[in-house]
Each structure stands twice: as structure tokens, then as C-alpha cells.
Amino acid sequence: MNERIAIVGAGLIGRAWAIVFARAGCQVRLYDADPHALATCLQLLLENISDLAHHGLIDETPVEVLARITPVPTLAEAVDGAVLVQENIRETVEAKRAIFAELDQMAAPGTILASSTSWLMASEFSEGLPGRHRIMVGHPVNPPYLVPLVEIAPASWTSTEAVQRAHELYSRAGQSPVLLKKEITGFLLNRIQGAVLNEALNLYADGYASVQDLDKVLKDGLGLRWSFMGPFETIDLNAPKGVIDYAQRYGPTYRSVAQAQLPNEWDPALLARVEAERRTELSAPQLAERARWRDNRLMALVAHKRQQAGNDS
Ligand SMILES: NC(=O)c1ccc[n+]([C@@H]2O[C@H](COP(=O)([O-])OP(=O)(O)OC[C@H]3O[C@@H](n4cnc5c(N)ncnc54)[C@H](O)[C@@H]3O)[C@@H](O)[C@H]2O)c1
Numbered sequence: 391m392n393e394r395i396a397i398v399g400a401g402l403i404g405r406a407w408a409i410v411f412a413r414a415g416c417q418v419r420l421y422d423a424d425p426h427a428l429a430t431c432l433q434l435l436l437e438n439i440s441d442l443a444h445h446g447l448i449d450e451t452p453v454e455v456l457a458r459i460t461p462v463p464t465l466a467e468a469v470d471g472a473v474l475v476q477e478n479i480r481e482t483v484e485a486k487r488a489i490f491a492e493l494d495q496m497a498a499p500g501t502i503l504a505s506s507t508s509w510l511m512a513s514e515f516s517e518g519l520p521g522r523h524r525i526m527v528g529h530p531v532n533p534p535y536l537v538p539l540v541e542i543a544p545a546s547w548t549s550t551e552a553v554q555r556a557h558e559l560y561s562r563a564g565q566s567p568v569l570l571k572k573e574i575t576g577f578l579l580n581r582i583q584g585a586v587l588n589e590a591l592n593l594y595a596d597g598y599a600s601v602q603d604l605d606k607v608l609k610d611g612l613g614l615r616w617s618f619m620g621p622f623e624t625i626d627l628n629a630p631k632g633v634i635d636y637a638q639r640y641g642p643t644y645r646s647v648a649q650a651q652l653p654n655e656w657d658p659a660l661l662a663r664v665e666a667e668r669r670t671e672l673s674a675p676q677l678a679e680r681a682r683w684r685d686n687r688l689m690a691l692v693a694h695k696r697q698q699a700g701n702d703s
Pocket residue numbers: 398399400401402403404421422423424427477478479480481485489506507508509529530531532
């Protein structure tokens with residue numbers, strides 16, 4: 391692919407999107423309102439792209455990929471000729487409303503305008519804009535060059551044509567888009583993550599297990615399977631005759647558990663206990679080093695999944 395892509399905001403997520411599209415062959419223009427962010431982004435990008443090369447996750451040299459990313463000093467230069475503008479500025483509804491009003495005025499009529507927002511709905515920041523039919527959410531998972539899911543969440547007024555084009559662009563760039571059929575706060579991933587997190591907090595609060603053991607339930611249990619299949623395929627395979635068979639065996643118990651599951655209040659005292667348990671496992675100064683360990687584990691897993699790609703679907 392060789393289309394021009396505009397990335398607005400050169401923070402953590404904007405830079406990661408730049409890598410996704412440059413790796414796929416696109417010409418990427420990257421804009422940030424903060425000159426310091428623009429001045430430092432190429433060095434940060436080179437470090438991330440070099441890590442990918444180290445794990446065999448790019449086919450070119452890091453410098454060849456980086457050469458397709460151009461930081462530009464104005465929004466107009468970024469947007470000019472772009473088929474897609476991917477917005478990644480700070481997460482407030484006022485900031486998103488202001489930037490989308492500007493982008494809608496500036497961008498050519500056929501340009502798709504997508505926001506990386508984690509929680510806001512497209513209708514909250516595109517209402518009233520003349521080009522609202524080409525505005526949507528394209529929510530990535532950090533970092534999108536390793537975790538391919540993109541949640542496309544259109545407003546009721548976003549056109550099917552714009553959604554299809556965004557779906558096709560993200561797919562060709564190597565991402566794995568999913569489409570929300572209607573708007574909801576938190577989209578799909580953060581809602582499912584929230585359900586798991588709330589239940590883990592409840593089990594901890596009620597004294598059923600330690601923080602360490604609750605983490606193990608995912609990393610040595612559910613998570614192994616979840617890296618290649620979801621909850622529906624899991625239950626389809628966990629009873630000999632599929633989903634209905636599974637539901638007949640275990641459904642009544644799941645239902646009574648669900649009825650007893652309370653919402654969690656995210657009580658500060660409870661979170662302080664969780665934090666204290668985590669700090670006995672990992673001291674605060676070790677957090678950054680452990681985050682790098684996580685990224686390396688993730689890259690090794692992505693490399694493994696690529697090798698297995700033929701067996702994956
Ligand atoms: N961090 C994550 O894990 C994550 C994951 C998915 C989605 N997101 C979403 O991505 C977006 C960006 O998050 P981030 O973590 O990259 O934040 P960040 O703070 O790292 O980067 C934001 C960048 O936007 C720039 N900026 C602010 N206002 C601007 C404007 N008006 N015009 C141009 N640039 C402007 C800032 O200078 C900064 O460089 C947010 O909407 C966030 O919810 C974040």
C-alpha cells in the first residue's frame with residue numbers, strides 16, 4: 391500500500407500508528423501541537439522500529455521504514471492528500487470536538503477522519519459537523535504495531551461507505567478490525583477487560599485469593615487460550631456438541647454466579663491493598679524495566695503467532 395496517512399498527535403499512540411502505516415508502505419505525515427514532541431519523535435520511532443527488527447517483525451531495515459514518516463509543523467500539511475486522518479491527541483471531549491471541527495474543515499471530502507479515543511463515542515465529538523458522515527472511532531490497543539485489534543465505532547450518522555473504507559485500510563495495513571453495530575462507552579475491549587477486572591477486584595476484596603494468584607488465573611490459565619480464541623469459540627469446543635450442549639451443562643451455574651456478581655466500587659482502600667501486594671512483587675523503580683520486559687514478551691509472542699499464521703484461522 392502506498393497511500394498517504396495523516397497522524398495527529400505524536401504521543402505514545404500517534405507514534406505507534408505511524409509505525410503501523412509506515413511498515414505497511416504508506417507515506418505518513420505526523421503532526422503535534424507541541425514542537426518538542428515533533429522534535430523528539432523520530433528518535434523514539436527509530437528505537438521502537440529497531441526493536442521490531444530485532445524480533446524479525448519487519449521485512450526492511452528500520453531506517454527504510456522510518457524514511458516513510460515525516461514530522462510536519464502544521465495540521466494542514468499533515469492532512470493534505472491523506473486518505474485517512476488518525477487522531478491521537480489528549481482524551482477530553484472538548485479537545486476532540488475542537489480538533490474534529492478543524493479537521494472537517496481542512497480535509498478533502500473523501501478523507502476518513504478517525505479518532506483513537508479510548509472511551510468517547512463518535513457522536514460526542516462529531517455532532518453538527520458538515521462532514522460527520524466520514525467521522526468515526528478507530529480505537530487501537532497499545533501498541534497497535536504489536537496488538538492488531540482496531541475497534542471501528544461509527545456514530546449513527548457515519549456512512550457505511552466510510553466505515554467500509556476504514557475497515558479495508560486498517561486490514562491492508564495489517565490490523566484486525568472489528569465493527570461495533572451501535573455506539574457504547576468503552577466499545578468492546580475495555581468493557582470486557584472491565585468485567586474481568588471488576589470480578590478480580592471483588593474476589594480479592596472478599597478474601598478469596600491473593601493478587602498474585604488472581605493474576606495467575608489469567609496468565610497460567612485463561613490467557614493461554616485467549617491469545618488464539620475467544621469466549622464463544624472456547625465454549626463451542628468445551629462440550630462435545632458445541633454451544634447449546636455447553637449451556638445445558640453449565641448455564642444454570644453461570645447464571646446464578648452472574649446474579650451474585652456485584653458491581654465493584656473501586657474503593658481507594660481496596661486499591662491501596664492491591665497496590666501494596668503488587669509492590670512486594672515489584673518495587674516502584676522496577677516498573678519501567680518490567681514494562682520493557684512485557685513489550686519483549688509481546689514481540690516474541692507476535693513472532694510466534696506469525697509463524698503459526700497458517701494454523702490460526
Ligand atoms: N495510551 C494508551 O494505552 C491508549 C490506548 C488506546 C487509545 N488511546 C487514546 O489515544 C489518544 C492519545 O493517547 P496517548 O496515550 O498517545 O497520549 P499522549 O499524551 O502520549 O499523546 C498526546 C499527544 O497529543 C498532543 N496534542 C495535544 N493536543 C493537541 C492538538 N490540539 N493538536 C495536536 N496535538 C495535540 C500532545 O502534545 C501529545 O504529544 C487518547 O485519546 C487516548 O485515549 C490511548
